[in-house]
Amino acid sequence: MSFWLRCLFLVSVSMPQVPAWADESLIVAPETSEVDISTEFSGKELKVIGAMRGPGDLIIKLVGPPHEATVSRETKVGPFWIKSATVRMVGAPSLIFLYATAPIASMLQPAEQQQYGLLFESVPVRFERQLQAYAADDWRKAFYRLKKKQGYYHEDDGAIKVFGNRLFMANMRLPGDLRVGKYTVEILLVKSGKVVGRDVGQFEVRLTGIEDLVWASAHDYPWLFGSLFTLLAMLLGFVLNVIPCRRMR
Amino acid sequence: MELFLPIAHMDVNIVLILFYGAIVGFLSGLVGVGGGFLITPLLIFTGIPSIVAVSSGAAQMAGTASGASYLHWRHGNVDFKMALILLLGSWLGGGFGVYLAEILLRAGEFGNVVVFLYVILLGFIGVSMLIESLRAVFRARAPVPGGPPAETVPNSLLQRWFDHLPWQTAFPASEARLSVVGLLILGASVGILTALKGVGGGFIMVPAMIYLLRLPTKIAVGTSLFQLLFTTAAVSIMQAGVNHSVDPFLALILILGSVLGTKLGARLGARLPGEKLRLILALVVVAVAAKMIVTLAVPRSEIYDMTVDLRR
Numbered sequence: 001m002s003f004w005l006r007c008l009f010l011v012s013v014s015m016p017q018v019p020a021w022a023d024e025s026l027i028v029a030p031e032t033s034e035v036d037i038s039t040e041f042s043g044k045e046l047k048v049i050g051a052m053r054g055p056g057d058l059i060i061k062l063v064g065p066p067h068e069a070t071v072s073r074e075t076k077v078g079p080f081w082i083k084s085a086t087v088r089m090v091g092a093p094s095l096i097f098l099y100a101t102a103p104i105a106s107m108l109q110p111a112e113q114q115q116y117g118l119l120f121e122s123v124p125v126r127f128e129r130q131l132q133a134y135a136a137d138d139w140r141k142a143f144y145r146l147k148k149k150q151g152y153y154h155e156d157d158g159a160i161k162v163f164g165n166r167l168f169m170a171n172m173r174l175p176g177d178l179r180v181g182k183y184t185v186e187i188l189l190v191k192s193g194k195v196v197g198r199d200v201g202q203f204e205v206r207l208t209g210i211e212d213l214v215w216a217s218a219h220d221y222p223w224l225f226g227s228l229f230t231l232l233a234m235l236l237g238f239v240l241n242v243i244p245c246r247r248m249r
Numbered sequence: 250m251e252l253f254l255p256i257a258h259m260d261v262n263i264v265l266i267l268f269y270g271a272i273v274g275f276l277s278g279l280v281g282v283g284g285g286f287l288i289t290p291l292l293i294f295t296g297i298p299s300i301v302a303v304s305s306g307a308a309q310m311a312g313t314a315s316g317a318s319y320l321h322w323r324h325g326n327v328d329f330k331m332a333l334i335l336l337l338g339s340w341l342g343g344g345f346g347v348y349l350a351e352i353l354l355r356a357g358e359f360g361n362v363v364v365f366l367y368v369i370l371l372g373f374i375g376v377s378m379l380i381e382s383l384r385a386v387f388r389a390r391a392p393v394p395g396g397p398p399a400e401t402v403p404n405s406l407l408q409r410w411f412d413h414l415p416w417q418t419a420f421p422a423s424e425a426r427l428s429v430v431g432l433l434i435l436g437a438s439v440g441i442l443t444a445l446k447g448v449g450g451g452f453i454m455v456p457a458m459i460y461l462l463r464l465p466t467k468i469a470v471g472t473s474l475f476q477l478l479f480t481t482a483a484v485s486i487m488q489a490g491v492n493h494s495v496d497p498f499l500a501l502i503l504i505l506g507s508v509l510g511t512k513l514g515a516r517l518g519a520r521l522p523g524e525k526l527r528l529i530l531a532l533v534v535v536a537v538a539a540k541m542i543v544t545l546a547v548p549r550s551e552i553y554d555m556t557v558d559l560r561r
Contacts, residue, residue, distance in 0.1 A: 042251040069558065073554075079546050214497060218256055218493050219493050222493050226485065227486050233311050233504055234315040236501065240316060240508040
C-alpha cells in the first residue's frame with residue numbers, strides 16, 4: 001500500500017504539468033505502459049492513479065483496440081431454431097470499461113455522455129454490407145447487448161477511490177483474453193453536470209516470448225507450421241503409446 | 250494451473266483440458282471414433298473460439314489416432330489394405346465436399362442443411378445400432394439354440410446392394426471379400442461429411458463397417474482409427490494453412506490427456522465382446538444426436554450470437 005501512496009504523491013507533485021487546454025487540473029497515469037502476455041497470463045489487475053484539484057466526480061474510460069466480429073441471428077422454423085442471417089461488424093472497440101465515483105447517468109445529461117463516448121449504444125460500429133436503417137438498428141443493439149453480456153462493455157459506479165479530494169485510484173481487472181494493441185485510459189472530472197477536466201493515458205498490450213513466437217510462426221509460415229506441428233502431434237501420440245508399452249514387457 | 254493459448258488468445262485450466270483429452274482418448278481407444286463431435290463442443294463450452302476448437306481438435310485427433318491405431322495394430326485389429334482404399338475414397342469425397350460446401354454457402358443454407366443432415370444421419374444410425382446391439386446383447390445372455398451368434402449382424406437391402414457391386418477383392422486381414430467400388434463410395438461419403446462438418450467421421454465409418462461390410466467390430470474400430478489418422482492430419486494441416494487456427498499448446502495438452510484415456514479404452518475394448526462395444530458406440534451416437542436435437546429446440550433467451558475474429 002505504501003508503494004501506491006508514494007506513486008500517488010509523485011502524481012500529485014507533477015500536477016503543474018497538466019495539459020494547457022484542461023479547464024481544471026487533472027492527471028491520470030496507468031500503473032504501466034506495457035502489459036505483456038506470456039504463458040502464465042490469465043488477466044491482470046491494472047491500477048490507474050491520478051490527481052485532481054478540489055472536489056468533483058470522476059469517470060475513467062478504458063478503451064481497447066478495434067476488432068471485427070460476426071453477429072448471427074436465429075429464427076424459429078417449426079420446433080427448431082436455425083441460423084437465418086449473419087452480419088460482419090467492424091471498427092467497434094474490443095473493450096470499454098467505464099469506472100466512476102457515482103452512476104454516470106446521474107452525473108451527466110445523455111447529450112454530454114454521448115459527446116464523451118460514455119453511452120455504449122453510441123459507440124461507433126460499421127457494417128461490412130449495406131443494411132436498411134431499421135435492420136441496422138436491431139443488429140447494432142444486439143451487438144452492444146452481447147458485448148455487455150460477455151463483460152467486454154462494462155460500467156462500475158463505485159470503482160474509483162478518492163483520497164482527500166485530491167488523489168484517486170482505480171483497480172481495473174483486465175480479462176485473460178485481452179486483445180493485443182493500444183489501450184487508452186481517459187479520465188473526466190465532472191462538476192455540476194459538466195465535464196471540467198480531462199486527461200488521457202495509454203498502455204500497450206503485447207505478446208511476448210514463446211506466445212509471440214508461436215503466433216508469428218502460425219501466421220507467417222502457416223503451411224509449414226501446420227505440417228510440422230501435425231507431424232509432431234502424430235509422433236507424440238505414437239511415442240507416448242509405444243514407450244510405456246515396451247517398458248511393461 | 251492456467252496456461253495462455255497464443256492462437257485461441259485466452260487462458261485455460263490445464264487440468265480441465267487434460268480431462269477433456271482423457272475422455273476423448275477413452276472413446277477413441279474403446280470404439281474407434283476420433284471424438285471430434287465431442288471435443289469441439291466441450292472446448293467451445295470452455296470459451297475457446299469455434300474455429301480453434303475444430304482445428305486444434307483435428308490436430309489432437311491425429312495424435313490420438315496415431316497412438317490408438319498402433320495399439321490396435323498390436324492386437325491385429327487393423328486391415329491396412331482396406332484402410333488405404335477407404336482413405337482414397339475419403340480424400341476424393343473431401344475434395345467434392347469442399348465444392349458442395351461452396352455451393353451451399355452461396356445459396357445461404359450451408360449451416361442449416363448440414364445440421365439437419367447430420368441430425369437425421371446420426372439419429373438413424375444411432376437408433377438402428379442401439380436396437381440391433383441390444384438384441385445381440387440379450388441373445389448373447391440367453392442364446393437361442395439354432396439362432397445367429399451375437400457377433401453376426403442382420404442382412405439388409407443395402408448390404409445386398411453392396412454385395413453386388415463390382416471389383417470384389419479379398420481382404421485377408423478381415424477375412425472378408427468386398428467390393429473396392431463400394432469401399433470407395435463409403436470412404437467418399439465420410440469424406441463429404443468431413444468437408445461439410447469438420448469431423449473425422451469415425452462414428453459413421455465404424456457403424457458402416459460393422460453393418461454394411463459386416464466386419465468384426467474390433468477390426469472395424471482399428472481400421473477406422475488408422476484411416477482417421479490421415480483424414481484428421483490433413484484437416485489439421487489445412488486448417489493451420491488456411492485459417493491459422495491450430496493452437497499447438499491446446500492440441501498438445503489434449504494429446505497428453507488422451508494417451509491415458511486411449512490406453513484404458515483400448516484395454517477395455519479388447520476385453521469386451523463385439524455386441525457390447527456396438528452398444529456403447531450406439532449409445533454415444535444416440536447421445537450426440539439427442540444433444541443436437543435439444544440444442545436446436547431449446548427456447549432461446551437471446552436469438553443473436555457473436556463470434557470475434559482471431560486477430561491479436
